Amino acid sequence: MAENRVDNxxxxxxxxxxxxxxxxxxxxxxxxxxxSLTLVCGGPGTGKTIIGLExxxxxxxxxxxxxxxxFEEREEDLRNYACKLNWDIxxxxxENLVSLICARIDPEAILSGDFDLKAIFxxxxxxxxxxxxxxxxxxxxDVFLRLLDNIARERAELHILHDKLRDAGxxxxxxxxxxxxxxxxxxxxxxxxxxxxVIQLDQRVYEQVSTRRLRVVKYRGSxxxxxxxxxSITDRGVWIIPVTRANLQHHAFGESISTGISDLDELLDGxxxxxxxxxxxxxxxxxxxxxxxxxxxxxxxxxxxxxxxDFEESWESLTSCMVSPGIDLKKAKxxxxxxxxxxxxxxxxxxxxxxxxxxxxxxFKPKYLIVDAISACRRMGSSHAAFxxxxxxxxxxxxxxxxxxxxNLTDTKDARDEITGIDLSSVIDTVILLRNLESEGRFxxxxxxxxxxxxxxxxxxxxxKITDAGIQIIGEE
Amino acid sequence: xxxxxxxxxxxxxxFIAGKxxxxxxxxxxxxxxxxxxxxxxxxxxxxxxxxxxSIAVQEGIFIxxxxxxxxxxxxxxxxGNLKDIDKLLNLFP
Numbered sequence: 201m202a203e204n205r206v207d208n209x210x211x212x213x214x215x216x217x218x219x220x221x222x223x224x225x226x227x228x229x230x231x232x233x234x235x236s237l238t239l240v241c242g243g244p245g246t247g248k249t250i251i252g253l254e255x256x257x258x259x260x261x262x263x264x265x266x267x268x269x270x271f272e273e274r275e276e277d278l279r280n281y282a283c284k285l286n287w288d289i290x291x292x293x294x295e296n297l298v299s300l301i302c303a304r305i306d307p308e309a310i311l312s313g314d315f316d317l318k319a320i321f322x323x324x325x326x327x328x329x330x331x332x333x334x335x336x337x338x339x340x341x342d343v344f345l346r347l348l349d350n351i352a353r354e355r356a357e358l359h360i361l362h363d364k365l366r367d368a369g370x371x372x373x374x375x376x377x378x379x380x381x382x383x384x385x386x387x388x389x390x391x392x393x394x395x396x397x398v399i400q401l402d403q404r405v406y407e408q409v410s411t412r413r414l415r416v417v418k419y420r421g422s423x424x425x426x427x428x429x430x431x432s433i434t435d436r437g438v439w440i441i442p443v444t445r446a447n448l449q450h451h452a453f454g455e456s457i458s459t460g461i462s463d464l465d466e467l468l469d470g471x472x473x474x475x476x477x478x479x480x481x482x483x484x485x486x487x488x489x490x491x492x493x494x495x496x497x498x499x500x501x502x503x504x505x506x507x508x509x510d511f512e513e514s515w516e517s518l519t520s521c522m523v524s525p526g527i528d529l530k531k532a533k534x535x536x537x538x539x540x541x542x543x544x545x546x547x548x549x550x551x552x553x554x555x556x557x558x559x560x561x562x563x564f565k566p567k568y569l570i571v572d573a574i575s576a577c578r579r580m581g582s583s584h585a586a587f588x589x590x591x592x593x594x595x596x597x598x599x600x601x602x603x604x605x606x607x608n609l610t611d612t613k614d615a616r617d618e619i620t621g622i623d624l625s626s627v628i629d630t631v632i633l634l635r636n637l638e639s640e641g642r643f644x645x646x647x648x649x650x651x652x653x654x655x656x657x658x659x660x661x662x663x664x665k666i667t668d669a670g671i672q673i674i675g676e677e
Numbered sequence: 678x679x680x681x682x683x684x685x686x687x688x689x690x691x692f693i694a695g696k697x698x699x700x701x702x703x704x705x706x707x708x709x710x711x712x713x714x715x716x717x718x719x720x721x722x723x724x725x726x727x728x729x730x731s732i733a734v735q736e737g738i739f740i741x742x743x744x745x746x747x748x749x750x751x752x753x754x755x756x757g758n759l760k761d762i763d764k765l766l767n768l769f770p
Contacts, residue, residue, distance in 0.1 A: 303739040313760035318694030319726045319741040326730040
């Protein structure tokens with residue numbers, strides 16, 4: 201990864217502090233600016249405090265002490281968040297790696313005359329020294345500054361704070377409410393000039409699915425990915441899966457792998473190529489699932505791991521359907537090489553679906569991924585959501601060297617329209633079309649290879665049968 | 678303003694930040710306030726948070742000056758340079 205970043209016209213990189221938050225370092229091209237100020241802006245519930253808390257926890261994991269100073273959250277609430285995310289704050293506190301300061305002002309207190317914020321700065325400085333901290337999060341300072349009720353003084357105090365943090369060489373994250381347009385046109389606009397990096401969070405509902413998004417508004421002295429990235433808060437913390445990588449790092453195609461159907465291996469000049477992505481497309485009842493299951497059983501028997509994501513059927517229904525063509529999925533599962541995960545597409549948003557898949561890939565380490573069927577992914581929200589999900593999933597597979605096999609249910613007679621329709625053709629290397637033709641009172645099954653990148657392949661349409669010993673290709677039409 | 682006659686004992690703790698203007702004013706105002714109350718015992722403690730912030734952390738004192746008043750019945754917390762002496766006198770019933 202490190203060398204690749206350099207290629208990214210980023211030779212004059214400033215010094216950065218890895219956040220340790222999944223995906224964020226990739227978006228930021230390395231992390232937050234070291235010994236400098238980063239602003240995280242966002243409305244209520246967008247995840248500002250969680251990002252701050254995670255930044256401190258990930259630091260503590262690397263033995264880098266950090267302090268979280270919040271003017272808004274109650275201490276027990278913060279501890280509850282941490283607990284839900286499986287972060288052991290108490291342990292890090294005992295090891296002097298984390299300190300939480302909850303500086304909520306007692307609402308019962310009486311105000312009499314002018315005051316200043318020196319105490320909080322003194323407390324912060326004292327904690328920084330005693331922990332030897334190099335990460336600091338200042339959460340919701342606006343709540344505190346507003347007590348001054350004087351814009352000029354609010355600015356002056358923020359400048360003092362900023363100077364102190366910078367002089368101490370602290371990598372600081374400050375959370376601010378609202379979106380950047382409002383903040384920077386309001387009396388906090390100077391914050392934008394003080395910060396070297398500004399991140400905007402928001403949460404939007406589109407097609408009834410609510411998605412959190414993150415965008416880097418500015419990053420002084422560094423390149424970064426400017427797109428908007430959806431993210432999710434999981435039980436492991438914040439999780440961002442960048443949609444598009446700055447540079448494609450796909451593995452080259454490898455050797456041919458048997459499709460599990462010897463006749464098909466011949467048509468494909470040996471089989472599916474390792475690290476490639478194959479799409480099997482056809483209307484209902486054309487045998488798409490039978491093709492992918494033939495492959496799953498064959499690969500499992502050879503001791504290679506397959507992750508099967510099913511958006512249409514349950515395991516029980518799938519295994520019983522595959523009994524008739526003689527495909528024993530249960531046996532394949534018993535080898536431990538086949539992992540079946542089924543879910544309703546509409547049950548979660550795409551981020552949750554993606555994270556579920558990514559997490560299983562990480563745990564199970566499959567060599568192959570089957571998605572049955574990508575057409576059902578539209579039910580995750582929209583065609584765009586399906587495209588987004590599949591593009592990121594396939595990109596991830598190609599980057600880590602997983603060979604993928606997708607099925608697509610088409611409703612039009614000409615399945616070719618559907619492939620360009622879902623717009624994934626740039627990541628799909630091989631397309632196999634299946635169809636049922638009606639002639640002389642019976643159906644004939646046909647198969648054709650529409651494309652196969654970097655390979656000679658049969659250009660003819662072939663007939664095939666699904667027998668009780670699997671798929672057999674009969675011959676050219 | 679007549680002096681208030683009370684028979685009570687209080688502990689007062691003033692948090693200041695070094696020699697800032699507000700710190701000096703608060704100390705002056707506190708002295709003035711206490712002279713207006715007779716027949717009371719006061720135990721006065723002045724803490725400079727710049728020298729020792731640990732008590733401030735413990736007590737949740739994040740702005741200065743701050744005055745804590747502890748009595749047998751009640752505790753109070755006042756932020757600021759204590760300029761409203763008349764108002765504050767009401768805290769010593």
